[in-house]
Amino acid sequence: xxxxxxxxxxxxxxxxxxxxxxxxxxxxxxxxxxxxxxxxxxxxxxxxxxxxxxxxxxxxxxxxxxxxxxxxxxxxxxxxxxxxxxxxxxxxxxxxxxxxxxxxxxxxxxxxxxxxxxxxxxxxxxxxxxxxxxxxxxxxxxxxxxxxxxxxxxxxxxxxxxxxxxxxxxxxxxxxxxxxxxxxxxxxxxxxxxxxxxxxxxxxxxxxxxxxxxxxxxxxxxxxxxxxxxxxxxxxxxxxxxxxxxxxxxxxxxxx
Amino acid sequence: xxxxxxxxxxxxxxxxxxxxxxxxxxxxxxxxxxxxxxxxxxxxxxxxxxxxxxxxxxxxxxxxxxxxxxxxxxxxxxxxxxxxxxxxxxxxxxxxxxxxxxxxxxxxxxxxxxxxxxxxxxxxxxxxxxxxxxxxxxxxxxxxxxxxxxxxxxxxxxxxxxxxxxxxxxxxxxxxxxxxxxxxxxxxxxxxxxxxxxxxxxxxxxxxxxxxxxxxxxxxxxxxxxxxxxxxxxxxxxxxxxxxxxxxxxxxxxxxxxx
Numbered sequence: 054x055x056x057x058x059x060x061x062x063x064x065x066x067x068x069x070x071x072x073x074x075x076x077x078x079x080x081x082x083x084x085x086x087x088x089x090x091x092x093x094x095x096x097x098x099x100x101x102x103x104x105x106x107x108x109x110x111x112x113x114x115x116x117x118x119x120x121x122x123x124x125x126x127x128x129x130x131x132x133x134x135x136x137x138x139x140x141x142x143x144x145x146x147x148x149x150x151x152x153x154x155x156x157x158x159x160x161x162x163x164x165x166x167x168x169x170x171x172x173x174x175x176x177x178x179x180x181x182x183x184x185x186x187x188x189x190x191x192x193x194x195x196x197x198x199x200x201x202x203x204x205x206x207x208x209x210x211x212x213x214x215x216x217x218x219x220x221x222x223x224x225x226x227x228x229x230x231x232x233x234x235x236x237x238x239x240x241x242x243x244x245x246x247x248x249x250x251x252x253x254x255x256x257x258x259x260x261x262x263x264x265x266x267x268x269x270x271x272x273x274x275x276x277x278x279x280x281x282x283x284x285x286x287x288x289x290x291x292x293x294x295x296x297x298x299x300x301x302x303x304x305x306x307x308x309x
Numbered sequence: 310x311x312x313x314x315x316x317x318x319x320x321x322x323x324x325x326x327x328x329x330x331x332x333x334x335x336x337x338x339x340x341x342x343x344x345x346x347x348x349x350x351x352x353x354x355x356x357x358x359x360x361x362x363x364x365x366x367x368x369x370x371x372x373x374x375x376x377x378x379x380x381x382x383x384x385x386x387x388x389x390x391x392x393x394x395x396x397x398x399x400x401x402x403x404x405x406x407x408x409x410x411x412x413x414x415x416x417x418x419x420x421x422x423x424x425x426x427x428x429x430x431x432x433x434x435x436x437x438x439x440x441x442x443x444x445x446x447x448x449x450x451x452x453x454x455x456x457x458x459x460x461x462x463x464x465x466x467x468x469x470x471x472x473x474x475x476x477x478x479x480x481x482x483x484x485x486x487x488x489x490x491x492x493x494x495x496x497x498x499x500x501x502x503x504x505x506x507x508x509x510x511x512x513x514x515x516x517x518x519x520x521x522x523x524x525x526x527x528x529x530x531x532x533x534x535x536x537x538x539x540x541x542x543x544x545x546x547x548x549x550x551x552x553x554x555x556x557x558x559x560x561x562x563x564x565x566x567x568x
Contacts, residue, residue: 082473083445175347200470201498203346204535230473233538270473275538275559282559287567297538301545308551308566 069243069253071192071226076218078239078256079228082270086248087228091117091196094226116185117194122177126169131180134169135187142188154187159209174201182213192224193217199234214238236260236274237295244269257293276300310372312337312462312492313358318366320353327353331366333516335494335508340487342503342521343496345512346533351496352390354512355466358494359386370462378462382409385460387451387468389444399426399442399450400435406457425453428482430475445471452479459486464494469502480505500535504557522555 071077081087094115119125128134135151144150155162158179169177178198185193195214199207217223229235235242235256242259244252246269252259260266261281263273273281279300280293291307294300313335320328327350335341345351356362360375370378378384396402400422407418426432431449434442442450448468455463463486469476484505487493495502503509509519511532519528526544529536536544543555543562556562 083471084443084473173348201347203498204530204533206347207535267474270475272474279542279559279563282563283567286560286563289567297541298545301542301549304546304566305549305551 069250071224072241073224074218074222075240076214076225076227076238078235078242079226079245080230080232080235080242080259080271081245082230084247085230085245085269087196087230087245088120089248090245091119091194091228094194114191115194116188116190116192118178118181118185118196118198120196120200122169122172122174122181125177125181125184129168129170130166131169132165134184135165138184138188142190144188150187151183154183157186157213158183175203175206178202178210179206182210186213186217190223192226194226194228196228197231198227198229199231230271232260232266232271232274233276236277244271246270261293310337311335312339312371313494314367314369314372316367318357318364318368320350320357320362320364322353328364328366331516333510333518335492335510337371338487338490338492339508340483340493340506341495341508341510342506343494343510343512344498344500344503344532344534349512351498351512352466355388355464355496356390358464359384359388359391359466361391382458383461385455385458385463386466387448387455387463388466389448389468389471390466392439392447392451394439394450397438398436399431399439399453402439402450403435403453403457406454421457425456428456429453429478445473445475448472449475449479452482456482456486459489459491461490462492462494464496466496467498469495469497470499500529501537504537504539521557525555 079087079090094117126134127137136147139147139150151165152162155164160176160179160183164180169180172180178201198210202210214225218225227235227238239256242254242256243250244259244265251269252262252265257277260274261277263281266273276295276297277293280291283289283291291303294303311334313333315331315333318328318331343351343354353362357364357368358375360379368375370384375384394402396405403422403425404418407413407421422435426435429449429452431446431453434446439447439450448471469479472479483493493506495506503521506521509521509524511517511519511534513532524540526536526541529540539557539559540555543552546552551566552562
């Protein structure tokens with residue numbers, strides 16, 4: 054999707070592609086310029102040449118869940134934000150779309166007349182997600198989707214992300230500095246540092262490279278770290294797991 | 310004497326009640342992590358403890374008022390909601406803090422600043438205008454100030470999540486301060502952070518206080534909190550009968566499983 058983008062010296066020669074119907078994780082530390090990358094994707098800033106090519110996707114077909122509410126909301130009542138986004142995407146049957154998307158995130162329609170700026174962080178995130186789901190975009194970009202969510206809301210988001218991928222075949226991009234989250238969801242990982250792509254590949258290939266992650270001020274995900282410790286300290290290869298329940302079950306099988 | 314004593318604290322924002330008769334005490338010299346689901350009042354509690362909000366009830370720090378402690382520099386705060394830098398650059402800020410100490414020589418000031426900024430990796434930003442620093446750099450500078458200042462009680466307001474690999478260094482420094490009898494209170498959304506501390510307070514309708522060593526997976530789940538990785542893994546392996554106790558260190562767990 055990105056082809057040699059150069060923007061204000063912040064992002065340098067970033068080239069990578071995002072696979073249809075898969076989850077791509079964009080991983081980078083606090084200073085890695087992930088924010089600029091998201092602005093580029095959303096078309097908020099123009100990279101200067103025609104370097105972002107969306108194959109079969111119009112850039113209005115992209116829904117972005119921003120980290121900050123200030124970027125997500127334009128009005129001080131939520132219904133106006135819904136109307137704006139649905140009008141922009143030429144959606145008919147507006148009321149049903151709003152109702153259905155609020156239902157998905159488990160909020161009542163009484164929220165429609167409240168100001169997004171007086172909601173809690175997790176309510177803001179849920180409304181933001183409902184806004185995106187309401188116009189049924191082909192591609193969904195999630196910027197630090199779990200930041201500030203408690204366990205219950207986190208599980209709801211996990212359920213929704215999996216549903217969007219499996220049931221609706223959406224192309225999903227998750228942008229985060231949280232290695233454990235990127236590990237859990239991604240099929241492919243793009244590792245960026247100081248505005249450059251450092252490595253692209255299968256998630257295990259990228260996320261098990263301890264020294265490379267360290268150079269990027271990141272750590273190996275905990276589930277992968279466990280397998281590495283067993284391999285290095287005990288000379289046993291137990292492979293990698295994506296889920297802590299699977300890891301526990303497999304340790305039991307090995308040791309029984 | 311407790312580090313923090315809260316009795317019958319009530320506070321509301323306009324018509325939204327946050328606390329209604331909250332009672333809480335935090336042990337002196339402890340490293341206490343304060344957790345809670347969304348909207349349980351974590352950031353409000355920080356604002357109250359930092360003297361920002363008016364409340365009803367009684368809040369004391371080391372048996373004295375919040376303002377007495379702030380005045381004496383006994384209470385240290387690190388938060389993105391307050392950058393109380395008085396000088397133009399990080400270096401001048403650190404010099405000012407050091408000059409508060411009596412009989413400190415100029416060469417000693419230089420040495421101390423060198424030491425702390427090297428430790429925290431902020432040497433290159435010492436002479437920048439503090440207003441131009443990134444959130445992360447401001448947080449590191451606030452930590453540098455507190456390391457020099459060495460308060461009696463240090464309260465962190467959800468700041469560790471802004472750090473990358475500097476987090477390990479900061480935690481090491483916090484543990485070092487804690488060994489020198491600085492009470493550390495870390496208010497956070499990230500339940501993994503309670504693994505560094507000794508005590509855990511969970512804010513909810515009912516306030517509960519735990520020793521981290523005794524906490525189970527259920528203690529987190531019952532309060533709607535994410536379970537820290539090692540607590541979760543230990544409990545699952547315990548279910549399979551592979552281990553008998555909770556492990557906080559991954560290396561130790563691997564060693565004991567494959568001994």
